[in-house]
Amino acid sequence: MSSLTLVRHAQASFFADEYDQLSALGETQACLLGDYWARRGHAFDEVYTGPRARQRRTADLAGARCSAAGLPWPAPVVLAELDEYDLDGIRHRLLPELVRDNTAFAELVERYRRSVGGPEQARSFQRMFEVLTVHWLAATSAVGLEGWPAFRDRVRRGLRHITDRPGSGRRVVLFTSGGFIGTAVQLVLGAPDRTALELSWRLRNGALTEFVFSGDRLTLDAFNAVAHQEDPALWTYR
DSSP: OEEEEEEEOOOOTTTOOSSSOOHHHHHHHHHHHHHHHHHHOOSSSSEEEEEEEHHHHHHHHHHHHHHHHTTTOOOOOEOOOGGGOOOHHHHHHTTTHHHHHHHHHHHHHHHHHTTSSSTTHHHHHHOOOOOOOOHHOOSSTTTSSSOOOHHHHHHHHHHHHTTTOOOOSOOOEEEEOOOHHHHHHHHHTTTHHHHHHHHHHOTTTTTTTEEEETTTTTEEEEEETTTTSSSGGGOOOO
């Protein structure tokens, strides 16, 4: 039996000009994860990361703490399949048409715009974001945008790329994003497509989702675990 750990990247710089960088808190979260593994003597045989800076930086910081404690840390392999869905593309291509066709959504967008820079910004963004991604899930086509079926298939390919490799007793870790992890769990459980989004909305930064696998069988063992973040002040979702 082999183990597969999926790590959601630590907190990125949400609402900043460059989102794809860890925040100061995110760097702390990543280091705490490495310390947690080091204390437990939890070593990995294979390390994979998505192509985004936030994913790779989380892996590098956690890995540095493991290496400092004398644990082996293989050089991370970057896999394009571990990338998040294209949120920028969804916002630029699907948001305008949904604003035009759905007055309730248009009001959510306006509320978000009014909230920018204020204490309600994150909450109003989430409300808008949930409706938009559900619309993406159901969209039949969008030129230049990876649709939901293509994204779901990419997640499946990424998982198969790992689980089909030879060997038993492998200890594998992937550093990726919430959309990939939510979809991985949805696929393993055979749940409805919308479940992938609903799971991803609850994933904390730096959280661990764990599977065991052997042959064609992939089984969920834990979801959204943050034992390494003992202080609830460290729990973030964006």
